[in-house]
Amino acid sequence: MRTWTPPEIPAVPGEGIVPKLFNTATGRLEHPAIADGKALLYVCGITPYDATHLGHAFTYLAFDIMQRAWRDAGIETVYAQNITDIDDPLLERAEATGVDWRSLAEDQIGLFRSDMYRMGMIPPEHYIAVTEHIDEIAQAVLELRERGFAYAVPTADAEGEDIYFDSAAAERDSQWRLGDVAPYDQATMLQLSAERGGDPERPGKRGALDPLLWRAARDGEPSWESPVGQGRPGWHIECSVIATGALGGAFTVQGGGSDLIFPHHEYTAAHATALSGTPLAHAYCHAGLVGYQGHKMSKSRGNLVFVSKLLDGGACPSAIRLGLLAHHYRSEWEWNDADLDTATRRLDAWKAGLARHSDDAVSSATVVQQLRAALANDLDTPVMLATLDAALDRGVDDPALIDAAVQALLGVELNPKA
Template sequence: MHAWPASEVPALPGQGRDLRIHDTATGGLVTLDPGPVARIYVCGITPYDATHLGHAATYNAFDLVQRVWLDTKRQVHYVQNVTDVDDPLLERAERDGVDWVALAEKETALFREDMTALRMLPPQHYIGAVEAIPGIVPLVERLRELGAAYELEGDIYFSVESDPNFGKVSNLDAAAMRLLSAERGGDPDRPGKKNPLDPMLWMAAREGEPSWDGGSLGRGRPGWHIECVAIALDHLGMGFDVQGGGSDLAFPHHEMGASHAQVLTGAFPMAKAYVHAGMVALHGEKMSKSKGNLVFVSQLRRDGVDPAAIRLALLSHHYRADWEWTDQVLQDAVTRLAQWRAAVSRPDGPSADTLVEEIRAALSNDLDAPAALAAVDRWAARQEQEGGSDTGAPGVVTRAVDALLGVAL
């Protein structure tokens, strides 16, 4: 599976700062110190309805992580998956009377278009669950050999009790885990499981549903969590720098994935930091496909909204915050974009040397994009009110906003 084209990231003078970011596992800020190559895995879409603003906000957060790292002169090894076979996809295809493969391909293509328009940097490896199956099967077989997996009516489950570090990602109690498991794709009430929280590794073939040869596992398809584990371990290895996604993935997805990997490798932790973006709401409720209260990037683009304004709207909220999309949020972003473009369109302006450092300082402090936007606002206001004689300033601002915030002026 291919990703989308990369937009050029301008080089800036000086050196970026190391990133301090909130780690869900420890509950506090950690300073990331990757080697020459920073490694990040971000969970991708299930392609049956793409790309709503909740998606866009999440991928915007981890695009900022990459830009901060690139500014430190590191390389970034970024991996993202596509869950291109799963119950929600199959259910949507059946509801709409379309082929599930065609639906997945259509929505993935639309996601690529949206990511390109929003200037999100692409992953080096963009891997679908289906293409990962040859690497998933041996991992499930290995977990079974280790005594960490068991069969139930042909399905293979992971035993959470096989990992002494289970629970150290989300830090939730058993009751909260059970509730979230039921809400987020688990089956805690299925009779016969050793532990209600045990997640499925391999689903035996169901009539009328797609399935693949699983060797000793029989025909079937992979569970959700083992998919990401196989892809991450294959392309990044254990102990990579950041595992990212929306806050609704902390449990069960990232918790279970970490346990799978830790049992498979005997190492801990799977990732040095678990970083989670907040949820975007509409009309008082979190945007979700089940509720149908979605605002799509593609629809905004068809309505003539500049993708740079969409990106500014996302950047105006701290990535960890839960916030609500409104017409005013978008209008404020459109106004800000116009002000910035007017400011950099002049032949000269006030010095921007300190602005670059202000943006760097804000982003290195837990991706504080609102503070970075405020710094650019102040420069634009000085340009409007006082002007200046630095002929290089507008160019510096243009390059800094592009390189660090992903906004093309």
């Protein structure tokens, strides 16, 4: 799948610091394992409808900043992202709007690419749609079944059988254990499974939490012929196959929004471990959810603020980035309409500060050290913004250095090119 043109990232003199990141799976700040000077990152992509709202942007900005931190520390990054372009919510939206699901997905993927480019996000080297890898996903389901990690459940509304992952078998015969990624108790997992695409009460399943691997073809639904029957993939196995196909096993970070911790990331890890015998990733990092008008920003509620509408309305991409970066990436917070004005004023103040001549100018080299230290502390962008507020309020002795550092580390342009 075609991606987008990468932003310019200036080189900043001096040495960056390898960041410590909060690993959801362990509950600790850690340096995820980086082999041969290369960090491998997989971030779950969009289901292509209602793209791109600020909740999306906050998540992808977090991992954009993560890559900027690694690159500043001299670490090469390899980034993979999927597109869930076949899934129940997409099909439901297409049916509700009378649009072909493929056309809806294509339009929304194009909009997402445009938004990411305009926002200055680092693009993935591997940008992969599920529909491009149906054969590989079906083969993985077959392999899981042959190894005893999957089983069939009869269906009343299809000729074939749905195939489910056997959690108990995987816990018994692989390295994975339920809860390896998600720090939740059983009752919470059951609740989240029901809320997030699972079917814990379905008759015929061996375990309530067992997730769907392959959905047998139903009338009116898209499907593909495969060695496990006519049908389409379940959600988690898609990412297992795409992530390991692009990056291999035991890569550096699996990322996404915090609403993906369970069941998605838990079972993506389970499938991959059962298939390969090795863990999916060394660390699992999650961005907080963004609210609006008193509720979590969500497609089902419709309380969405779209990046494209802000940009088309004249908002500066750097101001939008600053509005998001004012919040730590792991925090849960609410966007207010006034936030963009606040961020725009901050951006204007920084530009003015860059041009300020002062007899009491702050050392730019010291400011860059402070920015790097905050970035290395679990990507603490609020501290970085406060550091720049204070320094640029007084003036700095090397404006060009600060300009380059702000662009490289935060993706914010103080002297945008025409």
